[in-house]
Amino acid sequence: MYSDSPPKYDEGSNAPPGMVPVEPYTPAQPPTILVVNKAATPLYSRSMLGTHSMQLSCPHCSRQITTRVDDNLSIVGWVSSLVLCLFTGCCCCIPCCMDSCKDFEHTCPECNCLIGTKKAFN
Numbered sequence: 001m002y003s004d005s006p007p008k009y010d011e012g013s014n015a016p017p018g019m020v021p022v023e024p025y026t027p028a029q030p031p032t033i034l035v036v037n038k039a040a041t042p043l044y045s046r047s048m049l050g051t052h053s054m055q056l057s058c059p060h061c062s063r064q065i066t067t068r069v070d071d072n073l074s075i076v077g078w079v080s081s082l083v084l085c086l087f088t089g090c091c092c093c094i095p096c097c098m099d100s101c102k103d104f105e106h107t108c109p110e111c112n113c114l115i116g117t118k119k120a121f122n
């Protein structure tokens with residue numbers, strides 16, 4: 001079937017042979033550097049966090065919140081528990097009751113983001 005649009009040839013070049021059309025000078029554009037002013041999220045340092053809920057401004061959602069605290073037995077706690085179990089045969093649950101053997105994770109109740117962790121023995 002015959003096509004209605006025959007292939008178009010370049011007829012726009014009227015420059016005589018041998019002459020190179022001078023292209024308009026375009027200054028080299030400096031590469032656009034996208035500077036993202038990335039403000040570091042002010043995570044609360046461990047020393048500021050305690051073992052209980054605290055009132056502070058969430059660094060993620062900027063709301064005034066009372067942190068939710070989840071305590072987990074830390075590595076130190078697990079090791080202490082194991083050592084106590086091996087050497088005494090009992091008392092292995094003592095580290096589970098000691099706050100100093102636990103990690104305390106402070107999370108925001110509004111956005112559920114981790115605000116900081118108070119590590120055991122810190």
Ligand SMILES: [Zn+2]
Pocket residue numbers: 058059060061062063065108109110111112113
């Ligand atoms: Zn939040």
